[in-house]
Amino acid sequence: MDIANISTHGLPRIIVLGGPTAVGKTRFSLALAEAFGAEIVNYDSVQLYRHLDIGTAKPSAEERARVPHHLFDVLDPDQESNVADYMAMAHATIAEIVGRGKVPLLVGGTGMYARILVHGIFEAPPADPEIRARHRELVDAHGEAHLHAMLAEVDPELAQKFHENDVLRVSRGLEIYEQTGKALSVHQREHRFREPNYDALKIGLLRPREELYDRINQRVDQMMAQGLLDEYKELISRGYDRRLKPLQSLGYRQMQQHLFEDVPLDEAVEDMKVSTRRYAKQQISWFRKEPRLHWALAPILEQGAQQDEWRLPATVRDDIEAFIAGAPTDQLDLSWAQLDSHNVER
Structure with a gap:
């Protein structure tokens, strides 16, 4: 397949996949990346950090071995990082991928990072x-x-x-x-009136609210079964201050409350579920404001012959292939991504 990773406007072509936590971005991104030789670039602000694996739901080592993954485990928990630092890393990574004739597939849930990456940000004067x-x-x-x-x-x-x-x-x-x-x-x-940095096809995944919330609750239970509490203890034993921003993120904050603030474990776990559902709602609200984002109903994928085999439907493949080959986004069919997010979430 011919890859036109530079648009007719001279902009590098990228695919951006977004949506709330637990919606199924990892599985869809792997199927898409394997189908088109794309390389996954993380834009989740907490998955940037080493040693925070279970609580951030990072792709597993097996999943990361299937296709190239970038910008995971690039910072230690005590390293300070801001939006500008991420942008510098991401722009360099995208340029390197495009330079090799591959397609960058951005995957994550920190919507602000994706928006600033594509559309830029006002460059404020340095702190005084x-x-x-x-x-x-x-x-x-x-x-x-x-x-x-x-x-x-x-x-x-x-x-x-x-x-x-x-x-x-x-x-x-x-x-x-x-x-x-x-x-x-x-x-x-x-x-907002400036030219974008990339020619981006932006896809948002969504599920009905109750289905999404059930998946969130199940994911939290799975994280606890996988050893989230032990992962947090290991971070503390490594000498990381529990007040560090990454250790205050969802999941780790609740483990801290259990260990240091006498919150019973079952209450901490329930708070983690409630807080994650609230965070998912905030993510959906953010992505709804994203310009030219096309919503699709997860999981989109078709079950293959094997239990863990998932394939892209033909309609999805055709649109992604056309975009990669150089078609403008307004000339794609995208009938699979015309979801009214307000109706589905109810």
């Missing part, structure tokens, strides 16, 4: 230590609500997105306004 020190003094003197009220005066749209306790983000929003004389929300709106 003097401004941040002044903000800390204001918080110490008047409380977190005072700083949040200051942000609401100059950027009410941004202030609505942050809780007053989120001092770091509130301070950053104020800092950008003080540095540029313009609200961050205004910068972000203006930035």
Whole structure:
């Protein structure tokens, strides 16, 4: 098959697969990658970290051996990382894959990473230590609500997105306004009109709500059976501070509450299920706002002759093949990806 991994607009072609946790992205991505020789690039912010395997539902070693996987296990839990760091790694990885004539298949659930990767982000000025020190003094003197009220005066749209306790983000929003004389929300709106970085076919997977929630509950039970608690204990025994951001992520936070805050294990597990369902709902809301994302009803795949054999239906294969060969997304059939996400989720 001919691969036109550069579009007629001169942009590299990529496929982006998104959707909520436990929807079935891993299985679908493996079938797609094997069918077209694509290489999977992670955009889950926690799967970047080493030693956090069970709680992040990383692809298994066997799954990763089937097709090339990138940007898994690239950071230690105590390494600081931000969106800009991820973007640098991801852009370099995509360029390397495209340079070899292969198709990058981005898979994950951190929707913000995918959006910024494709569409870019407003490049804010670097942090100003003097401004941040002044903000800390204001918080110490008047409380977190005072700083949040200051942000609401100059950027009410941004202030609505942050809780007053989120001092770091509130301070950053104020800092950008003080540095540029313009609200961050205004910068972000203006930035949306720039050209994208890639020609992307974006696919979102979804399941009916009760089915998705059942899968989430089953996944949590499976994680516990696989040894999530022991995985967390191992992280602590390695000397990692339990206050580190990766160790505060879903699953690990609940194991911490059990071990250090006297929360019974069954209550911690139930909280993990409730919190994961809430997170899945947030993911769906985010992906719904993603421009030109085509929703499909999972699992999409057809059962093969073997129990663990899954194949892409012909309609899916035809569209993906046409996109890889150079067809614009608006010329694809995509009848399999015309789902009304609002109706299905109910």
